[in-house]
Amino acid sequence: xxxxxxxxxxxxxxxxxxxxxxxxxxxxxxxxxxxxxxxxxxxxxxxxxxxxxxxxxxxxxxxxxxxxxxxxxxxxxxxxxxxxxxxxxxxxxxxxxxxxxxxxxxxxxxxxxxxxxxxxxxxxxxxxxxxxxxxxxxxxxxxxxxxxxxxxxxxxxxxxxxxxxxxxxxxxxxxxxxxxxxxxxxxxxxxxxxxxxxxxxxxxxxxxxxxxxxxxxxxxxxxxxxxxxxxxxxxxxxxxxxxxxxxxxxxxxxxxxxxxxxxxxxxxxxxxxxxxxxxxxxxxxxxxxxxxxxxxxxxxxxxxxxxxxxxxxxxxxxxxxxxxxxxxxxxxxxxxxxxxxxxxxxxxxxxxxxxxxxxxxxxxxxxxxxxxxxxxxxxxxxxxxxxxxxxxxxxxxxxxxxxxxxxxxxx
Amino acid sequence: xxxxxxxxxxxxxxxxxxxxxxxxxxxxxxxxxxxxxxxxxxxxxxxxxxxxxxxxxxxxxxxxxxxxxxxxxxxxxxxxxxxxxxxxxxxxxxxxxxxxxxxxxxxxxxxxxxxxxxxxxxxxxxxxxxxxxxxxxxxxxxxxxxxxxxxxxxxxxxxxxxxxxxxxxxxxxxxxxxxxxxxxxxxxxxxxxxxxxxxxxxxxxxxxxxxxxxxxxxxxxxxxxxxxxxxxxxxxxxxx
Numbered sequence: 001x002x003x004x005x006x007x008x009x010x011x012x013x014x015x016x017x018x019x020x021x022x023x024x025x026x027x028x029x030x031x032x033x034x035x036x037x038x039x040x041x042x043x044x045x046x047x048x049x050x051x052x053x054x055x056x057x058x059x060x061x062x063x064x065x066x067x068x069x070x071x072x073x074x075x076x077x078x079x080x081x082x083x084x085x086x087x088x089x090x091x092x093x094x095x096x097x098x099x100x101x102x103x104x105x106x107x108x109x110x111x112x113x114x115x116x117x118x119x120x121x122x123x124x125x126x127x128x129x130x131x132x133x134x135x136x137x138x139x140x141x142x143x144x145x146x147x148x149x150x151x152x153x154x155x156x157x158x159x160x161x162x163x164x165x166x167x168x169x170x171x172x173x174x175x176x177x178x179x180x181x182x183x184x185x186x187x188x189x190x191x192x193x194x195x196x197x198x199x200x201x202x203x204x205x206x207x208x209x210x211x212x213x214x215x216x217x218x219x220x221x222x223x224x225x226x227x228x229x230x231x232x233x234x235x236x237x238x239x240x241x242x243x244x245x246x247x248x249x250x251x252x253x254x255x256x257x258x259x260x261x262x263x264x265x266x267x268x269x270x271x272x273x274x275x276x277x278x279x280x281x282x283x284x285x286x287x288x289x290x291x292x293x294x295x296x297x298x299x300x301x302x303x304x305x306x307x308x309x310x311x312x313x314x315x316x317x318x319x320x321x322x323x324x325x326x327x328x329x330x331x332x333x334x335x336x337x338x339x340x341x342x343x344x345x346x347x348x349x350x351x352x353x354x355x356x357x358x359x360x361x362x363x364x365x366x367x368x369x370x371x372x373x374x375x376x377x378x379x380x381x382x383x384x385x386x387x388x389x390x391x392x393x394x395x396x397x398x399x400x401x402x403x404x405x406x407x408x409x410x411x
Numbered sequence: 412x413x414x415x416x417x418x419x420x421x422x423x424x425x426x427x428x429x430x431x432x433x434x435x436x437x438x439x440x441x442x443x444x445x446x447x448x449x450x451x452x453x454x455x456x457x458x459x460x461x462x463x464x465x466x467x468x469x470x471x472x473x474x475x476x477x478x479x480x481x482x483x484x485x486x487x488x489x490x491x492x493x494x495x496x497x498x499x500x501x502x503x504x505x506x507x508x509x510x511x512x513x514x515x516x517x518x519x520x521x522x523x524x525x526x527x528x529x530x531x532x533x534x535x536x537x538x539x540x541x542x543x544x545x546x547x548x549x550x551x552x553x554x555x556x557x558x559x560x561x562x563x564x565x566x567x568x569x570x571x572x573x574x575x576x577x578x579x580x581x582x583x584x585x586x587x588x589x590x591x592x593x594x595x596x597x598x599x600x601x602x603x604x605x606x607x608x609x610x611x612x613x614x615x616x617x618x619x620x621x622x623x624x625x626x627x628x629x630x631x632x633x634x635x636x637x638x639x640x641x642x643x644x645x646x647x648x649x650x651x
Contacts, residue, residue, distance in 0.1 A: 004526040018511055321507045324468065325521040325568065326496020328489050404468050408507065 004331065005338070012339040016346075026307040027347035029300025030384050034351025036293035037380045038372065039358035044286030045376070046369035051282055055275040057195045057204065059136035061238050063100075063245060065089075065231040065252070068266045084265045086226040087212070089255060090128070093233060096251050099244040100233045104130035105212065107229040109220050113167060113208060115179040120166040124181055124208045126215020132158070132192075134234045142175040142190030145211055153213040157186040161194040162206035182219050186210060241270045300347065301387035308340055308395035319399050320407030333400035340392020341385055348384030352377055414477075415575060415608055416442040416465065421474035423460050423631075434460040435471070436631040444575070445606040447599070449613060449622035457631040458612050459580070465610060466499055466578050467491045479575065496521055500569025504581035506561040508553040514540060514564045515549035521572040539567040543597055559590030566597060577601070577609045583618055595621045 016023045067084045090103040106127040113120050125131075132144050145156045159167070159174055168174050174188045195204040216222040235244050245268050256265055312319070319332060327335075355377075359370040423435040434457045442448055452458045463469035464476060467483055470491075476483045478498060486494070501507075508517045518536035527535075537549060543563040553561050562582060569577055579598065583591035599621055601607040613619050620639065627635035 003528055004524070007523060007526075007529060317507070318509050321509060322520065322524070323492070324466070324495060324501050324507070325524065326492050326494075326572075327524045328492040330489070331524055405463055408503075 008335050008338045012342040026303055027343060029303040030344050030347030031351045031354055033297030033300040034348045034380045034384045035354030035358055036296050038355025038376055040289035040293045041376045042359040042370040042372045043362055043368060044289055045371040048282040049371055050369050051278040054198055058271050059134050061235045061241060062271045063233040064269045066267045068264055085228050085231050087228055088226055090231050093248055093251055097244060097247045099235050099240045101236050102130045102134050103233045104128040104134050105228040105231050106131050111182045113179055113181050115167040118167050122163050122206050122208055126212040127209050128212055131232055134232045138193045139190050140193050144190060150211045150213055153217050154211060155186045155214055156189045158190040158209040159188055160192050160205040160207035162203055163208050164191055184218050241272055297387055301391035304340055304343055304388060305391035305395060308392055312395050312399045316407050316410040319402050320404050323404035329400040333396045336396030336399050337392045341388040344384045344388025348381045414441045415444045417477040419475040421471040424472045433631055438633055444608055446624055447602040447609045447622045448624045449611045449619035450626045451619050452628035456628040458628050462580050462612050466501060467494050496524055497572060498575045500574040500577045502565050502569050502579040502582045504584035506565045508561055508564055510553055513550045517564055518568045518571050535571055539571040543567045558586050559593055562594050577607055579611045581613055
């Protein structure tokens, strides 16, 4: 039986190569279908990975605590409308929630920054020294400021790459230079490695960091000392995040003296939450693209079925002869099925090439990241084979159940 | 020793709508191994129907057909295919070669469906082609061969499986007289030298004259069953 199968496959290749134009046109549907599947999936995968990278650029196991809505005498303020979080909250959290590796805080404002004759409006962040390590920033030159800088409200600044590009000439060394933020002179002590876009698509490198105390006392001004824009924390392990969030909530509700019937006056988000939202969007996109590609594969399959039906009719007499010399129904069935599967497999191989080229063209022309995984290629190929098998079954069955006497007489 | 072919009261009845067509009405015949039998009759006499039944392409409505003692009427489709593959060789009026397929591959066909290794298939097929005088034409397509040559390829295809029974349905019907002569010579030789049992369907008297025994069908009944005197082939000389 294996010899028969092998010979049948050989025969199928020969039969198909007899009518190359027809074979080519029949395969076209499968080629386009498989190509589309591979290109679409690799675009989807690429987008997903890019989003995952951006989410990862937040840092590792990050918990973000934002001020929430405060209800005063029944009037519900909007989110972030009131300052509810303080540096003291962060210090207390670090003490009372042992799962937290670090806590930090930040407050930001957009300010004009001047270096010599260049000026640039950028986001200035007043932060605790721990903030940079929580968010996973690293340095290309210089280094971070210290706890002492924070305590003495030192006028030192750390610059993101975009800020450097806009404030300094190319080749000029920023570390050691003096810039002015809102007219206050600062010494640049470090330049950060670029992070690229955030998960929301903002340029994370367009930023300047200064000690929190310096920011509130000398640059931003403040309603009361210690009021922050957001708290940050991180855990050692990702699986600790949920437990840590629960404990943070408990501590903060206690500190803010919230009654059990009152809503939280803060919002806690973890990196996992943020990642999930983006993952779901990516998933929807991938599924949609796959559905489109699958439709074209099915259309390709119908093309195969159509041509095979024509072929069965054309070769009725031949089928009759084969039956006369002793082909069983099963062998005839197998022969046409193998032909269908060969057709779709060759189409699938070409489709893989087309898909990979398409994905690469997308990357070069549109600049979208694409990832071609082995699984995608194998799955698309297997699917094209299945299409051949499924749509070949009806014509093959039709051939197998011909009556040999009628088939022989067919003109 | 039992007969190769035994037909016992074979009936074949078709239904075309409300009309019942009795193609065969009780055929009784026995053919021994090594016989050369011609079946004659006008068109519609039932000779093609009988041929299909003898060739295991069709089964009788009633009656028994024993091939080498096996009751064919009891067999399923796969077993019939197996019998056609191993026991029966067919030669048709219009050759029925597979187009755009070389002579050698056409001859290989029965062996292909046995799942025989390719090398062995080729060797046996080449040998069969040589036996009908077509060595050197292995790679020719049917369209590149004359009618007589095509029929010889068909005979080689029938022989390659070493069948016990060769069925020839009007084998010379589409051939000129020279080619007809060649084909009949091959069949006669096969019968004489190798003892091949041959059943030949024809409506031409001079072709039937090559056979040793003549069966005549009329309206689904066997009306004549006689042995022909040797030396009768001279008849064909008169007509040409």
